[in-house]
Amino acid sequence: xxxxxxxxxxxxxxxxxxxxxxxxxxxxxxxxxxxxxxxxxxxxxxxxxxxxxxxxxxxxxxxxxxxxxxxxxxxxxxxxxxxxxxxxxxxxxxxxxxxxxxxxxxxxxxxxxxxxxxxxxxxxxxxxxxxxxxxxxxxxxxxxxxxxxx
Numbered sequence: 001x002x003x004x005x006x007x008x009x010x011x012x013x014x015x016x017x018x019x020x021x022x023x024x025x026x027x028x029x030x031x032x033x034x035x036x037x038x039x040x041x042x043x044x045x046x047x048x049x050x051x052x053x054x055x056x057x058x059x060x061x062x063x064x065x066x067x068x069x070x071x072x073x074x075x076x077x078x079x080x081x082x083x084x085x086x087x088x089x090x091x092x093x094x095x096x097x098x099x100x101x102x103x104x105x106x107x108x109x110x111x112x113x114x115x116x117x118x119x120x121x122x123x124x125x126x127x128x129x130x131x132x133x134x135x136x137x138x139x140x141x142x143x144x145x146x147x148x149x150x
Contacts, residue, residue: 081101109128109134
């Protein structure tokens with residue numbers, strides 16, 4: 001399956017999840033390393049003081065060529081993917097990515113972490129409490145996809 005992992009740069013589980021999914025034979029988009037020699041989009045590439053931006057500076061920076069390229073890379077991968085896996089904890093971008101995926105009818109899975117319950121996760125196809133549950137849900141999706149195509 002073609003998988004988009006939606007999470008935060010701060011999520012330390014992300015590299016292991018990407019690696020495990022690839023070892024299981026899936027094609028996985030890694031926003032930290034979208035292609036050879038590309039370490040993903042970072043606001044600091046536009047301005048090392050990005051954390052001190054005013055709302056106007058932030059809005060203007062969305063049109064910077066580096067931001068445009070980072071957005072295109074991630075959004076193209078979102079369109080390419082069949083399955084989205086949200087790995088908590090995550091922030092605003094991953095929330096938007098997961099909501100977009102659910103709205104597009106893409107298969108969505110959420111790997112829960114400790115944290116505040118959110119009612120809207122009910123829109124996802126599978127809510128998993130462990131990586132083992134995540135693997136099982138992927139098998140169900142794969143079987144259903146294979147059966148539908150037969």
